[in-house]
Amino acid sequence: MVLKSFVEVHPDSHFPIQNLPYGVFKPEPDSEPRPGVAIGDYVLDLSQIASAGLFDGPFLNSSDCFNQANLNKFVGLGRTAWKEARTTLQKLLSAEEPTLRDNASLRQKALVPMDKVQMLLPVAIGDYTDFFASKHHAKNCGLMFRGPENAINPNWFHIPIAYHGRASSIVISGTDIIRPRGQGHPAGNSQPYFGPSRKLDFELEMAAVVGPGNELGKPVDVNEAADHIFGLVLMNDWSARDIQAWEYVPLGPFLGKSFGTTVSPWIVTLDALEPFASDAPEQNPPPLPYLAEKESKNYDISLQVSIIPTGQEDASIVTKSNFKNLYWTITQQLAHHTINGCNLRPGDLLGTGTISGPEPESYGCLLELTWNGKNPLPLGSSTTRTFLEDGDEVIFTGSCKGDGYNVGFGKCTGKIVPSRP
Amino acid sequence: MVLKSFVEVHPDSHFPIQNLPYGVFKPEPDSEPRPGVAIGDYVLDLSQIASAGLFDGPFLNSSDCFNQANLNKFVGLGRTAWKEARTTLQKLLSAEEPTLRDNASLRQKALVPMDKVQMLLPVAIGDYTDFFASKHHAKNCGLMFRGPENAINPNWFHIPIAYHGRASSIVISGTDIIRPRGQGHPAGNSQPYFGPSRKLDFELEMAAVVGPGNELGKPVDVNEAADHIFGLVLMNDWSARDIQAWEYVPLGPFLGKSFGTTVSPWIVTLDALEPFASDAPEQNPPPLPYLAEKESKNYDISLQVSIIPTGQEDASIVTKSNFKNLYWTITQQLAHHTINGCNLRPGDLLGTGTISGPEPESYGCLLELTWNGKNPLPLGSSTTRTFLEDGDEVIFTGSCKGDGYNVGFGKCTGKIVPSRP
Numbered sequence: 001m002v003l004k005s006f007v008e009v010h011p012d013s014h015f016p017i018q019n020l021p022y023g024v025f026k027p028e029p030d031s032e033p034r035p036g037v038a039i040g041d042y043v044l045d046l047s048q049i050a051s052a053g054l055f056d057g058p059f060l061n062s063s064d065c066f067n068q069a070n071l072n073k074f075v076g077l078g079r080t081a082w083k084e085a086r087t088t089l090q091k092l093l094s095a096e097e098p099t100l101r102d103n104a105s106l107r108q109k110a111l112v113p114m115d116k117v118q119m120l121l122p123v124a125i126g127d128y129t130d131f132f133a134s135k136h137h138a139k140n141c142g143l144m145f146r147g148p149e150n151a152i153n154p155n156w157f158h159i160p161i162a163y164h165g166r167a168s169s170i171v172i173s174g175t176d177i178i179r180p181r182g183q184g185h186p187a188g189n190s191q192p193y194f195g196p197s198r199k200l201d202f203e204l205e206m207a208a209v210v211g212p213g214n215e216l217g218k219p220v221d222v223n224e225a226a227d228h229i230f231g232l233v234l235m236n237d238w239s240a241r242d243i244q245a246w247e248y249v250p251l252g253p254f255l256g257k258s259f260g261t262t263v264s265p266w267i268v269t270l271d272a273l274e275p276f277a278s279d280a281p282e283q284n285p286p287p288l289p290y291l292a293e294k295e296s297k298n299y300d301i302s303l304q305v306s307i308i309p310t311g312q313e314d315a316s317i318v319t320k321s322n323f324k325n326l327y328w329t330i331t332q333q334l335a336h337h338t339i340n341g342c343n344l345r346p347g348d349l350l351g352t353g354t355i356s357g358p359e360p361e362s363y364g365c366l367l368e369l370t371w372n373g374k375n376p377l378p379l380g381s382s383t384t385r386t387f388l389e390d391g392d393e394v395i396f397t398g399s400c401k402g403d404g405y406n407v408g409f410g411k412c413t414g415k416i417v418p419s420r421p
Numbered sequence: 422m423v424l425k426s427f428v429e430v431h432p433d434s435h436f437p438i439q440n441l442p443y444g445v446f447k448p449e450p451d452s453e454p455r456p457g458v459a460i461g462d463y464v465l466d467l468s469q470i471a472s473a474g475l476f477d478g479p480f481l482n483s484s485d486c487f488n489q490a491n492l493n494k495f496v497g498l499g500r501t502a503w504k505e506a507r508t509t510l511q512k513l514l515s516a517e518e519p520t521l522r523d524n525a526s527l528r529q530k531a532l533v534p535m536d537k538v539q540m541l542l543p544v545a546i547g548d549y550t551d552f553f554a555s556k557h558h559a560k561n562c563g564l565m566f567r568g569p570e571n572a573i574n575p576n577w578f579h580i581p582i583a584y585h586g587r588a589s590s591i592v593i594s595g596t597d598i599i600r601p602r603g604q605g606h607p608a609g610n611s612q613p614y615f616g617p618s619r620k621l622d623f624e625l626e627m628a629a630v631v632g633p634g635n636e637l638g639k640p641v642d643v644n645e646a647a648d649h650i651f652g653l654v655l656m657n658d659w660s661a662r663d664i665q666a667w668e669y670v671p672l673g674p675f676l677g678k679s680f681g682t683t684v685s686p687w688i689v690t691l692d693a694l695e696p697f698a699s700d701a702p703e704q705n706p707p708p709l710p711y712l713a714e715k716e717s718k719n720y721d722i723s724l725q726v727s728i729i730p731t732g733q734e735d736a737s738i739v740t741k742s743n744f745k746n747l748y749w750t751i752t753q754q755l756a757h758h759t760i761n762g763c764n765l766r767p768g769d770l771l772g773t774g775t776i777s778g779p780e781p782e783s784y785g786c787l788l789e790l791t792w793n794g795k796n797p798l799p800l801g802s803s804t805t806r807t808f809l810e811d812g813d814e815v816i817f818t819g820s821c822k823g824d825g826y827n828v829g830f831g832k833c834t835g836k837i838v839p840s841r842p
Contacts, residue, residue, distance in 0.1 A: 126588060127588050155670065163585065163673050168765065169762075181640070183580060183709065213589075252669070252671070259637075260762070339602055340603050340661070345589055420638060
């Protein structure tokens with residue numbers, strides 16, 4: 001029998017009792033931020049549950065991890081504590097359990113309508129890394145910029161390629177994105193172009209939230225890497241293609257990325273995603289031993305991007321992809337990140353890179369969808385896009401289809417606003 | 422007349438009353454970390470000075486910025502507060518001022534012998550960025566890897582090129598550096614090399630510590646950028662050249678850098694460096710307007726690197742350079758960093774990149790000094806190096822020569838220890 005909550009959950013909801021994703025919210029504009037889990041159209045205030053003494057398991061009964069302004073302390077506790085919290089919360093929210101269901105005053109305090117709350121960044125992000133783990137994305141970028149010979153660099157098949165990103169400019173879903181200004185390629189011998197980016201793009205990504213970290217100098221074994229990952233979020237790695245193209249040789253992307261990166265508010269745990277695990281693609285050439293996993297997992301997460309063009313009301317779907325399209329798994333990404341001794345800390349973010357699939361309808365950014373602006377993309381019947389215009393709103397969603405329920409991520413959205421003069 | 426302190430300061434000291442650099446220390450192993458300034462062979466405990474009510478100016482008299490485990494709050498206060506602190510401390514430490522000089526009990530508490538304290542990272546570093554601002558370094562790298570045609574990429578003359586670095590693995594001077602393991606180029610069609618790095622290098626850099634930050638979306642004007650820089654430290658951006666060479670296309674350096682970055686404990690303020698300001702080199706082509714400064718400043722800071730080879734006692738000088746060798750100024754670096762709207766936060770670190778001079782004796786890393794291992798470098802009379810060996814200790818120093826005194830940075834050191842199996 002399917003587990004059910006006493007909280008009513010619509011069949012299309014992303015947040016049934018099987019999910020219970022974690023976020024940080026303010027119930028009122030002047031409240032202190034606190035952790036919560038999503039259940040149907042409500043947020044369960046974990047600081048209230050903790051104050052009521054309902055986290056009564058051995059790992060959490062004396063912890064203040066839910067009286068914090070972010071989830072860093074909780075995610076740093078590790079899988080045993082996460083499993084205890086999940087068990088406690090699934091029991092507390094189940095239709096059969098009277099403790100919360102029949103306690104009107106606690107329910108009133110602890111269950112806050114989702115449409116009334118303000119969501120905040122769920123973790124304080126010490127460092128943010130962005131990988132390049134979809135072969136289709138790597139191939140398309142190579143075809144566009146280097147041609148069909150060696151479209152994918154030889155190192156790509158051996159290394160989960162990545163760069164360090166900017167942590168300060170990561171924002172929560174719903175935050176406006178100001179069009180960046182910067183330099184683009186000069187025409188001939190003139191000065192470089194300078195002004196608002198002319199090639200503003202989204203990148204459909206997901207990101208792993210690091211749980212327990214590792215000590216500097218001590219790599220994480222790839223077969224233990226999953227214990228260092230708390231869960232996943234949706235991520236839009238906004239990119240200014242003109243700025244990026246002019247600046248990135250030889251040290252990689254910098255200002256073409258660091259003006260803003262949007263994450264979804266709810267972290268879906270690996271435990272909630274486990275029923276949707278699938279085999280990762282075969283890797284050929286085989287990875288080096290430090291990247292060879294006993295079990296190599298992806299997750300079947302359907303991803304979709306829509307755009308509401310400026311001045312319009314309706315969203316048009318521009319791509320449909322799936323987390324399964326990743327070549328390098330998130331556990332390989334994490335193990336590779338630490339093989340040189342680099343230390344990860346709780347709350348660090350590991351982006352997957354753009355998740356493009358094999359078909360043109362599954363490409364994960366406008367650069368690929370419009371082939372660098374050559375093929376304008378229809379948005380509904382009345383307009384097209386090569387890159388994003390001021391006023392465009394970009395909406396990511398992601399979810400897994402269970403038997404009678406979904407485990408979803410909600411939305412990750414952002415609207416482009418004009419450059420400041 | 423030269424300002425003098427009642428604290429005895431040796432003429433060769435880096436820390437006369439003209440300097441007063443800021444750091445964070447523990448007087449005893451189990452003390453709480455607290456801010457201090459260096460004076461001669463002592464550290465002045467600023468938490469004691471604050472508790473005694475001696476920061477009596479309008480900006481600091483009610484601030485708890487010196488009762489913190491790092492300097493982030495103080496550096497975030499801005500130049501007016503920094504000037505007030507400097508005026509207060511120079512007066513308090515001067516030979517003529519009795520307040521501290523004649524208060525034996527306060528002196529006992531507040532002046533701690535430097536050789537007894539443990540120095541810690543002076544700031545919590547939210548984000549770390551590394552620039553590539555020496556033309557000589559850019560040219561040498563280009564000559565080695567691309568040849569004399571276009572040794573320097575065309576974008577380099579328009580953009581202070583940079584990449585996002587890893588904040589978690591920044592360590593304080595004196596911390597051992599564990600040789601990283603990683604992948605190097607495959608030979609022919611074989612698997613890539615995997616093992617301890619065979620080309621471990623230092624990079625002679627300095628880094629700016631950001632003071633007040635900027636709001637996301639609001640660039641800092643280049644002519645106001647100096648108000649956002651608290652001061653400078655020495656920095657060793659340890660680099661594994663074999664890992665870097667194999668991984669860096671197309672997204673830039675990653676694991677070749679992120680295993681460790683060492684900074685010196687004392688932040689020398691721009692106010693203390695002001696007497697040593699010098700004109701920055703002429704820039705041709707002229708920079709775009711957003712990088713064109715009314716006054717373009719470098720500082721005359723002599724830099725030196727020595728190595729104590731494993732098993733030996735004496736250090737050999739391997740290079741002598743100068744901060745003046747930078748083409749892009751630190752204010753241009755900061756303005757460029759924010760032109761896309763990227764937000765900086767107090768305590769962020771902006772590395773200059775390797776500071777190489779024009780002559781071979783002034784190159785800032787072994788890659789250049791040995792021309793990628795082709796020309797072994799003598800260390801004393803009995804040994805040579807291409808790259809660093811386990812047990813080698815690398816020592817950076819930096820100082821400005823005043824009239825009868827030095828304004829110096831002390832040392833930035835690290836010893837290489839073997840990879841863990």
